[in-house]
Amino acid sequence: MKVSLFVTCLTDLFSPQVGLAAVKTLEHFGCEVDFPSAQTCCGQPAFNNGFPEQSRPLAARMIRVFENADYVVTPSGSCCAMIRDHYIGLFKGDPAMEHRATEFVAKCYEFVEFLTKILKVDLSKLSLKQKTAFTYHYTCHLRGLGATGDPAIKLIKQIRNADFTPLEKAEQCCGFGGTFAIKYHDISGAMVKDKVACGKQTGAGVMIVNDAGCAMNIGGACHRYGAPFKVRHIAEVIAEALEPLTK
């Protein structure tokens, strides 16, 4: 199975280890992963700030870069939602591009979605070196993807030596929201502090956060105010569990 990775601009720069972990995971489960290096950004920030005309050329570029891909997999839920919710609408009135956008949308998957819906992975043979307590932050754009957060939790629970405690107000936004975190930082700050407090309450050592923006936000608050848990993408956890098998 040929899979093209859409790493996303944030992951590329700020959490490259997540991108690599996703690649290793996909390869372990039988995928041939390529990385079209001409990719840049899905255009979400311009779109969300009401500048669709600045977003459109970036969307067109994305579609072009991945034209020959069978599957496009991304470790970021919000980028996938941007593509699914808005790419076709961006080219309204341009039937040729609308058609290409429709085809592109049809082959885009978020990482966990791809593992569960397409690869149908079973992680029960995997094991972590040490017993680890996990909790899970439900990233907002999963609402748009139709997932209820449960697929990721199921995957975590399958891994041996992984314990799970649900997070209170798991589905409450962490306060990232792109430029919102800067423009309305007071409100954003209050939101992320709430998220960290709920994380502390679980007693978990790791909070699974499957989006680069959320991870930067929650991680940044953990570092500023101190927290007993680390923030990790599920790809990193799976890749860690796969290590002994790939050596």
Added chain:
Amino acid sequence: MSQNKTNSSKSFRLPLPVFHPDFLNEAAAASTDKALHAALDNSVTKKDYGRRATLAELPDPDGLRELAGLIKRFTLDHLDYYLELLERNVIARGGKVHFAADNTEANTLVAQIARFSSSKLAVKSKSMVSEETELNQALTSQGIEVVETDLGEFILQVDNDHPTHIVMPVIHKTASDIGRVFAKFFKTPYTNDPQELAEMARVYLRDKFRQADMGISGVNFAVAETGSIVICTNEGNGRMCTSRPRVHVAIMGMEKVIPSLDDLPVFLKLLARSASGQSLTQYTSIITGPRREGEFDGPDQFHLIIMDNGRSKILAGDYRDTLRCIRCGACLNACPIYRKVGGRTYGSVYPGPIGALLTPLFNGMENHKHLPNATSLCGACFEACPVKINIPELLIHMKEDQNKLGITPSSQKLLFRLWSWGLKHSWSYILGQKMQKLMMRMLMDKDGWIKKMPGPARGWTIERDFPAPPKESFRKLMNRHQREQKRNKKKNKPQAQGEGQNV
């Protein structure tokens, strides 16, 4: 008092009253108010979970919300027809219908009805439309006593305060706050016991119910087919206001009409569940006209005031879906921003996500530039809305309009133009990455975090640290990985089969 612009002889009022219009500073203050956050978690967050739990009891809650949205859309598409049908049927059942173009006219009509019916005292059940028009002040200034009978609204009236939530008007006050308000008003010793406080209000209001000439109510749904109005309350005050007094005046926004009684159960199943996690409110009244000949109970006169106040303009535009709103408050309860700043911050009759759209739509976008921007676009409101208003999409559309109208500072436009240009080409993307990495790694402390971001990004580090980019980007890691894979393939060529990929 609210801020309404007036100029010389012809007084110009904004459609919605605006209270303390300083969103940024109010939000900053509220964001650090831990007591407020605790109160909100105890009320709105609980109601949100109640909504989820009671909706899950239904066989197809998403299908029901879809249907409710479609009925609303259909009705709005034929609003003129359904309003005329409603009018005909109210009149046929012995009621009177008045169309009010704006808030001033609505108030004038109520005052006129009071004068013609010699009504000196009016009891009122909750109506958001009457908050829009500031009806109480208008009537009081004309010598008509108005008493709010919803306990929350009564407390606010007595304290000269404003509601901060569409459904639960007084969640910003604690029992102690209310105790102080009542001690002052009733001139009785202070108590903060909720049961004692409720009893004080009850005794006072009972007298008012007995003496009132007029009852004023809102309308949850107006049924065109039968000329009925539907009122949902938990306190029974709606029933008291509309059965004892001689005259009943019901005020509604023109978008509240639904086609037939067959449509009503769709909305009744969703309203209380969405608002407060109840399968139905304690009291649901379907009122069709005044008392008929031979009947014992009910008012002599029934008046329905149907108000526009800017709705027809919204109907004609891109934001007509906002008129589907059944004022359930579910979006407020779900909103992570509302949960941190509370209703008062929005400074409007309609707070929360729907208010962030309605307030600029009614009053002009140039008057409320922050409301559609103070969102993380998380989508909780859309998920909660029983009539599926795509609030996040409409908020983005409003930002687009703000940009086109020049309400957004031009520096923003320039920023995004530059940003977009930089991402259109691989060379500028890579260069931009390298520059960002260089700059940020200069700013970071020894464990790779930045305490103070420069320039426009400093808002981030006021609240939390910013991660510096690692030395190697993903591209470097990927290149290395792909080289390793190639080497391993060459090494393992003789045993190419049975790599054992799947564990």
